[in-house]
Amino acid sequence: GEFEKGDRVTAAHHVPCNTCHYCLSGHHTVCDTLRETNFDPGGFAEYIRLPAINVDRGGFPLPDEVSFEEATFVEPLSCVLRGQRLARLEPGQSVLVIGSGIAGLLHVQLARTLGAGRVVATDIVDYRLEAARRFGADAAIHAEEDVPTRLRQLNNGRLADLVVVCTGAEPAIAQALKSVERGGTVLLFAPTEPGVTIPISVNDLFFRNDITLTTSYAGSPADAMVALELIRSRSVRVREMITHRLSLAETGLGFQLVAKAQDSIKVIIEPQR
CATH class of the missing domain: 3.40.50.720 (NAD(P)-binding Rossmann-like Domain)
Known part of the structure; x- marks a missing residue:
């Protein structure tokens, strides 16, 4: 297969079909398939399963220079990229x-x-x-x-x-x-x-x-590839935006910090702890 055990990867939780009317007209993020795909059982777990289509359309190997915590920004940055592109x-x-x-x-x-x-x-x-x-x-x-x-x-x-x-x-x-x-x-x-x-x-x-x-809503796999390169090249600095690193047991605290929106920016959960 494309990936092997031990590979460091990032994956998209929603992926488009690439063949429907919306995808072919450049609007991947309103594709029905994108709206229906997801991880099992979801985030905030020690292990997750990816449907085959997510592996195929939305799985990307991480460059050596990009840490796991930096890679948590691939999805949000891909959304921002798409937004600024649509806003021209x-x-x-x-x-x-x-x-x-x-x-x-x-x-x-x-x-x-x-x-x-x-x-x-x-x-x-x-x-x-x-x-x-x-x-x-x-x-x-x-x-x-x-x-x-x-x-x-x-x-x-x-x-x-x-x-x-x-x-x-x-x-x-x-x-x-x-x-x-x-x-x-x-x-x-x-x-x-x-x-x-x-x-x-x-x-x-x-x-x-x-x-x-x-x-604009979400980002496509193409946006994710560009986001990953911007993070790798440090064209967009993401590590400095992380203010809290919490364990899986502290996920509730993480949500409280984000909901308060005071002295936090990026709160990440480290389930491997």
């Missing part, structure tokens, strides 16, 4: 990232790596604002400030060419719509609570100002 980020463009958790910080780093001009991040937690600065943001603004005004002050009087929304909080989405420049794009990267709808002015956003609203 161009070198030199200004980027505002709303929400500086793990996804937001990966967006900050990738935008910087892909040649963005000015990169600005927001959050409601000072710890994460400091992390955003550390990982490449030119400025970090507390989300309760007047973000559009601060953005103009930082960005030669202009709003952002690309706004990436990494939180499902309704005020964040409203803030994004006020922070995007004419001709710009808003990437909705996080789900809201169920049943949330947002009122939108067709004239102000679309008819007169050419603003694009787009979304």
Whole structure:
């Protein structure tokens, strides 16, 4: 077979069929097969079984330079890669990232790596604002400030060419719509609570100002391959984002840390401990 006992690998939990209408038109992450595939019994276990299709379409050998803990970022970074590709980020463009958790910080780093001009991040937690600065943001603004005004002050009087929304909080989405420049794009990267709808002015956003609203979900195996190379080459620094390493028995604590969203960024579980 392709893999042997003892090989170090990373694997995708959802994989596409590569032959349906959606896959053939480049939308692998809305493929029915991708939505139905999974690990058995799931994560947070000493051992897991991968269906044959996951091994075939979503199993990747780890380069020697990439540790297991760094490889935990392959899936989130592949999602971020797909998002910025769909949002058509161009070198030199200004980027505002709303929400500086793990996804937001990966967006900050990738935008910087892909040649963005000015990169600005927001959050409601000072710890994460400091992390955003550390990982490449030119400025970090507390989300309760007047973000559009601060953005103009930082960005030669202009709003952002690309706004990436990494939180499902309704005020964040409203803030994004006020922070995007004419001709710009808003990437909705996080789900809201169920049943949330947002009122939108067709004239102000679309008819007169050419603003694009787009979304992205998950990542494809091709995105995972690129993510793995960016991690291997240290083009995106991931090891420094890990704040907690916990045993399998401490998984509950891990979820509490992530849910509190205070002094943590990436929390990983080490089931081999």
